[in-house]
Amino acid sequence: MTKHELRKKDGIVSPLIEQGQSPYQIITNHPELDMSVRSLYTYLDQGLFTARNIDLKRKPGFKPRKCHKTQITNRTVFEKRLFSDFSELRLSSFVEMDTVHSSRESNKTLLTFFFTKEKLFLAFLLNRCTKGAVRLIFDRLEKRMGTYEFLSVFEYILTDRGSEFGDPVALETGLDEIQRTSIYYCDPMRSGQKGGLEQAHTMLRMVLPKGTSFEFLTQWDVNLIVNHINSTPRESLNGSTPYDAALETLGKETLNAFQLKRIDPDLVNLTPKLIRFNH
Incomplete structure (x- = not known):
């Protein structure tokens, strides 16, 4: 990929990541990027974009919730x-x-x-x-x-x-x-x-x-x-x-x-x- 192509992709990807969008969301809405979600993660890992891995929204995980609500007693x-x-x-x-x-x-x-x-x-x-x-x-x-x-x-x-x-x-x-x-x-x-x-x-x-x-x-x-x-x-x-x-x-x-x-x-x-x- 040329530097020009990389800058062009960065101009699309990094601002959207800053808005909290996920790599999947960006790739889905921008097929002209012509890359897979995995490739986008790889570029982020390699520091090729202005956005960094730390900027990505966290993936949800599920743990048993501590109960802070008032529960039904009846x-x-x-x-x-x-x-x-x-x-x-x-x-x-x-x-x-x-x-x-x-x-x-x-x-x-x-x-x-x-x-x-x-x-x-x-x-x-x-x-x-x-x-x-x-x-x-x-x-x-x-x-x-x-x-x-x-x-x-x-x-x-x-x-x-x-x-x-x-x-x-x-x-x-x-x-x-x-x-x-x-x-x-x-x-x-x-x-x-x-x-x-x-x-x-x-x-x-x-x-x-x-x-x-x-x-x-x-x-x-x-x-x-x-x-x-x-x-x-x-x-x-x-x-x-x-x-x-x-x-x-x-x-x-x-x-x-x-x-x-x-x-x-x-x-x-x-x-x-x-x-x-x-x-």
Whole structure:
């Protein structure tokens, strides 16, 4: 490769790595680079680009999570809702649900969802992490989408045992008393049972590192972060983005109800600068 060709490739690769993009993402969106992901890693190892290995986003790893949440104490909640009950359904696609907490300076919390088929990630800002606040998001989404569309999209939800999810009947019961979803719970300390959402949280934490206060966040900020995550291509989707995969299966109206937009591939930024630039 000539010095001119190397400089040209560096001009594409290094700025995107600085924006938190992965080698896979860059190669997928820039076939004109004419190199494999492995080659790109090799060039980075050899110091041929301005970006360095240390600049790459960390790869997610899974460890049993230490439980910092207030857990559901009413054991009757879990009747016919255990992970073993969920496994018997043998579902090919479902929705995973969790919450991500702010630093101790703020009560604000993010309610998150992950669609296992489309790899689509959603997040909604809660002023307090309570059962009522979670129910309010469900009601708001049902109003936007309509009850039957909500039921179609959120038919089965798998979540953890945080106390904010301690009233499954309230979440399952729609505005017109129609059952709009079915809630199931992971086993204790088994966050890997909803591993897709854990991976999405890893991307979220690239923009909002642990210890970040959510006090300054608005839902507009959260939507922006979500749109950048959903505009990142996935190997599991054969290079497609979650947004495009969901557009095919869920449809434009549903994505509009989620307030999602496609981000230009070269503008995708998965670093804290994404929010700093917009304030």
